[in-house]
Amino acid sequence: MEFDTFHHAYTAVLRSLVDQPSYRNAPRGQPSSERLGVQYRLRRPSQRVPLVPARRLNIAFNLAEALWYLSGRDDLDFIAHYAPGIRKYSADGVRLTGTAYGRAIFGGDGRPDQWWTVVDQLRDDPDSKRAVVQIFRAEELTVPGNPDVSCTLGVQFLVREGALHAIGFMRANDAYRGMSSDVFSFTFIQELMARQLGLRLGEYVHTVGSMHVYDSDARRAREVLADPAAAADPALPFPEMPEGDNWPFVRHVLDLEEPLRLNRHRLDPAVDFPGLPDYWAQVLLVLELHRALRHGEPPDEGTAALLWPCYRWLMGKWRPDLLAGPVTLGS
Structure with missing residues (x-):
């Protein structure tokens, strides 16, 4: 699937899960509708929000989450201020392990700083296919009852014809809630890196193993799809980052x-x-x-x-x- 903006992609993915799910299952006792191997492309990834009144997107959280990643921190106090419900995913009430993608990207706890490695890789060899930021770690699955296993496997960055493209790889994605914040953050990071490298912002491809909507959100998903704005083109542009190193x-x-x-x-x-x-x-x-x-x-x-x-x-x-x-x- 290919879309101009995330506004169009968000509603199309929701509709596919509400109207034509491939499977019904209940991982960890949570009933959901699911499709496997979902992928779509955004031609304008800077347009990273669905402008549908029924969705009531919390833009303060979206911005704060992207900043939390860019800070390289994993503390719960920062991000839980903007989304108190995230506290349930912390095993010790202090840190987040899987969800703290910034710690994986920028290093800490013995992990390398992947951001600057990728920047140097693309500067040295713009045709490289090795510029990958790895998020998911195998040891996450060895922790009994781990409440916070990374949903994201990694993000690949590719320079082609003067533009920085990115591909996000996720093992699973909650289409109603999580997808909007994940695409927001990944494309935000892509735009920041493109500006740092002096490149145009290319396309973003979102690739998900299990795309799903939980039954607890099914009514809200239908309300979004019933909103006339879901089928219309977004009338307000989302801001784009200034040129240069931000x-x-x-x-x-x-x-x-x-x-x-x-x-x-x-x-x-x-x-x-x-x-x-x-x-x-x-x-x-x-x-x-x-x-x-x-x-x-x-x-x-x-x-x-x-x-x-x-x-x-x-x-x-x-x-x-x-x-x-x-x-x-x-x-």
Whole structure:
């Protein structure tokens, strides 16, 4: 299957599982509908969100998860702030082992830094087929009752005709919930690497062994498919990263993420934005609004007014009480 944006891919995959599943099973006692060996291609991977009101995507979590990976951390405190339900996957209540893809990518616990190895590989030999970041580790299956086995096997990066393409390989993917965050993060990482290498953003291919929808999400999946926006072209473009090496801006955002998350800082554009491209300033604005929400503060209307239309729409649909005034796809 080939799609222009993830908006189109998301709804098509959901429909295939809701209308024509290949199997019914219940891994770990969770009934689901399943298709095996699912693969699709995104021609514009920067357009990485489904703009369907019924989905109510949590864009703050999507951005935070990508940043968590880029930080190379595996601590639960960071990511559980944005998705408290993820705590159930931690064996010790402190760390995540399989889900912490950043630790696998950037090293730690005796593992190598794969990011810079891949960057050097592609710089030395742009035609290489060896630029692979491995996520899944065989020893994960040797831990009895392991609650957090990596769903992702790895990501391959290929340079062809001046563009950086990426292929994500997953052993399993929850199409309703997990797929939206996985594709968001993998294409975000692909775009960051393309900019670092001075290349165009190529295509992204998502490859999954078991694509499934759990019965507990079946009603919500049908609501998404019944939403008229599911069949329409997305009217708002998702922002694209600025050209050049974005790592200094990633580090700046990460330096501010923690004090925002811990409510030790309130975003001040006059202080926090100088020298920061608008793209990354928008990420901080989303995190600031999330900070206010989590700590019981009314969102600042001036901050909300600075959001670009796509972020404003996503935040408004996720939490209708967050922003003043209606936000439509045509705005």
